[in-house]
Amino acid sequence: MFTFAAMPVKFVGLLVLFAFCTVWCLYELAQRQSGRQRVSSAWHALMAIVMLLMVAGPTWKGLTSILPSSVLAVIFGVGALWFAWLAWQSKAVRHDLLHHLGMVAMFAAMTWHLAAMAVMAGLRSMPSQPMSPASPSMDHSMGSGSMGSGSMGSGSMGSGSMGGMEAMAAAGKPGGVLWFFALIGVPLMAYLLFASVQAIGRLVRSPGAGADEHDHSCHVPRPVGSLPYRLSALSDFAMNFGMFWMSTGIMVPLLPFFASLSF
Numbered sequence: 001m002f003t004f005a006a007m008p009v010k011f012v013g014l015l016v017l018f019a020f021c022t023v024w025c026l027y028e029l030a031q032r033q034s035g036r037q038r039v040s041s042a043w044h045a046l047m048a049i050v051m052l053l054m055v056a057g058p059t060w061k062g063l064t065s066i067l068p069s070s071v072l073a074v075i076f077g078v079g080a081l082w083f084a085w086l087a088w089q090s091k092a093v094r095h096d097l098l099h100h101l102g103m104v105a106m107f108a109a110m111t112w113h114l115a116a117m118a119v120m121a122g123l124r125s126m127p128s129q130p131m132s133p134a135s136p137s138m139d140h141s142m143g144s145g146s147m148g149s150g151s152m153g154s155g156s157m158g159s160g161s162m163g164g165m166e167a168m169a170a171a172g173k174p175g176g177v178l179w180f181f182a183l184i185g186v187p188l189m190a191y192l193l194f195a196s197v198q199a200i201g202r203l204v205r206s207p208g209a210g211a212d213e214h215d216h217s218c219h220v221p222r223p224v225g226s227l228p229y230r231l232s233a234l235s236d237f238a239m240n241f242g243m244f245w246m247s248t249g250i251m252v253p254l255l256p257f258f259a260s261l262s263f
Helices: 008-029 035-055 057-064 069-089 094-124 138-142 164-171 177-203 227-246 256-261
Strands: none
Touching: 008 035, 008 227, 035 057, 035 069, 035 094, 035 227, 057 069, 069 094, 094 164, 094 177, 094 227, 164 177, 177 227
C-alpha cells in the first residue's frame, strides 16, 4: 500500500488515475448495451474499483477483510478467461482479436499483482524463529546480505532470527519467490507500458481518422475523435499506466532501479 507521507506523488497520482477510471467505467456500465458488452464493462468497473481501493491502506484492509488478495487474484483470473473466450470468438477479425488479447494481458497483470501481494502478506506475517547456536546458518539456505534500497523488504540475514522482514529479503534474492514474481512480471509490465502509449495515441487521434478500432462486442461503438472516444482512451491510459506504476515495487527484486519510481 501507499501513504502520502512516504510517497506523496505516487499516492496522489494513483488516486487520481484510478478515481477517473472508476467514474468512467461506472458510466460505461450504465449505458444501454448488449449482455456481452455489459459483462465486459462490469469486469472493467470491478478492476477500476479494486485498484482504487488498493492505493490507501485503510481501504485495502477493509476490502481484504472481506475478500483476501488470493481470492481477488482468482476472481481476476476468471476475468482473464472471459476475455480469452471473447478473443477466441473474434479470432477471424484481427482488430477484435488483438483488442481482446490486450484485455487478457491486462487482467493477467492484475492477477499477477494480486498473487504477489498475497505472497508478500504471507511473508510479512512470518513469526520470528530464534536460531539455536548449533543450527545451520540461515545464510546457507536463504542467501546472505540485504535487499536493495527501496525494495519491499530489507534487513540483514545475520541477526539470528527469521521474521517477516528477513523472509521478504530472502524471497527477493535471485531464485526466491519474489524474484520469480518479478521475472514473470517483465512481459506483463512491458504490455502495460505499451498499452499506455497506445492509449495516448488514440487520445490525440484526429476526428474521422478511420473507424473505431475497438471491438464492439466488448463495448458500445465510439466514433473516432468523439468525446466518448477520447475519454475511453484516457481511461485506458489511466488504467494501464496506473497498474504499471502501482506494480513497480514488485519488480524491485529483479530491477532495483524501479524503486526510484516510488516518490
